[in-house]
Structure formats: structure tokens, C-alpha cells
Amino acid sequence: MMIRPIESNDAKEFLELNKRVDASGFMLHEPGERNTTVDQQKEAIEKVLSEERSAFFVAESAGTLAGFIAAFGGKMKRNKHSAYIALGVHDAFYGQGIATSLIERVYEWANEMGISRLELTVIKDNEKAINLYQKMGFQIEGEKIHSLMIDGQPANEYYMYKLN
Structure with missing residues (x-):
């Protein structure tokens, strides 16, 4: 497995990966909702x-995109020390340490950039992801009540953060 920066010519395969990750039901897009070209x-x-x-x-x-992590840094003086992250792993590659490796790579990048706070949101029912994030040093900061509607039912998300 190799962790590398995404390239614009990865767009087609990345879009396919996104659709597969969306199918988990734990991402912001509903399964099948993404209509990006x-x-x-x-x-x-x-x-x-x-x-x-x-x-x-x-x-x-094995020549296939197995996962991704994106970090969106703050743009203002007051929040440029922080970045919001989004992570996804193709289900065929679960349990292979890909998510851990991606998060570790973002930690390296954050240190290089002087970013001292990483944050994310995760659906409260996604225990597997919450356990991973906690193992990687993230803490639950708060709960977003009824922040999503999943299958017509309100769902909560946790705010999580890690300080470097």
C-alpha cells in the first residue's frame, strides 16, 4: 500500500471510490445520491x-484507490491553526490499516503546516469509525443533535478533535 497526494487524473477512479464509500451509509451522501461527473x-x-x-x-x-483523506485548513487568522478532515475507505480494504495510515499521513502534513487542531464529524452510530478515531487520539467534543436525516429519521453526529 502506498499513501500519496491525489492527482487530478485520479478523478474517475476517485469518483468510483467515493460512490463505494457512500454505499456504507455513514457518509454525508446517501448511497446512490452522488451525481458528480x-x-x-x-x-x-x-x-x-x-x-x-x-x-x-x-x-x-494493488493499483487501485483503496481510501482517501482530505484536510481542509482554516482560511482566517483565527482558524488557520485548524483543519477539518474527511476520511473514507473502500469496504474491500477494511482491516488493512489503511485508515490508520491515512490519518498518520495527515498528522505529518499538519505538523509541517503548523496546524495544531484537527477536527471532524462522525455519525454517532458509526462505532467502528469512532473507535478508530479515539485510537488515533481524537476526543469527542460535543454532539450535533438531529444534524442529519437518514432514512427519514433524525441522526446525531459527534464533533471530534485532536490537538497536536
Whole structure:
């Protein structure tokens, strides 16, 4: 497995990975809801890559994109020390340490950039992800009540953070 920065020519495969990750039911997009085109995905990747305090890494295994992590850094003086992260791993690659490796790579990037706070949100019922984040040093900061509607039912999310 190799962790590397995403490239704009990864757009098609990354879009397929996103759709597979969405199918887990634990991401913001509903399964099957994503209707992004390859060109739109390419533009979105290029936009993140152009931002000075943001990063986007993929895990590649056997020539296939197996996971991703994106870190979106604050743009103002008061929040440029922080970054919001989004993580996804293809279900066929669960249990192989990909999520851990991606998070560790973001920790390296954050240290290089002088970012001292990483934050994320996670659906409260996603115990597997919560356990991973806690193992990696994240703490629950609070709860967003009824922040999502999943299958017509309100769902809560945890705010989680890690200080470097």
C-alpha cells in the first residue's frame, strides 16, 4: 500500500471510490445520491490542491484507490491553526490499516503546516469509525443533535478533535 497526494487524473477512479464509500451509509451522501461527473470531480480535486492550507491524500493498493483523506485548513487568522478532515475507505480494504495510515499521513502534513487542531464529524452510530478515531487520539467534543436525516429519521453526529 502506498499513501500519496491525489492527482487530478485520479478523478474517475476517485469518483468510483467515493460512490463505494457512500454505499456504507455513514457518509454525508446517501448511497446512490452522488451525481458528480468526472470533470466536476477533477475540478474539485484541483480546487483543493490549489488551497495553501488543505491537503488530499489517497491510499493505493494493488493499483487501485483503496481510501482517501482530505484536510481542509482554516482560511482566517483565527482558524488557520485548524483543519477539518474527511476520511473514507473502500469496504474491500477494511482491516488493512489503511485508515490508520491515512490519518498518520495527515498528522505529518499538519505538523509541517503548523496546524495544531484537527477536527471532524462522525455519525454517532458509526462505532467502528469512532473507535478508530479515539485510537488515533481524537476526543469527542460535543454532539450535533438531529444534524442529519437518514432514512427519514433524525441522526446525531459527534464533533471530534485532536490537538497536536
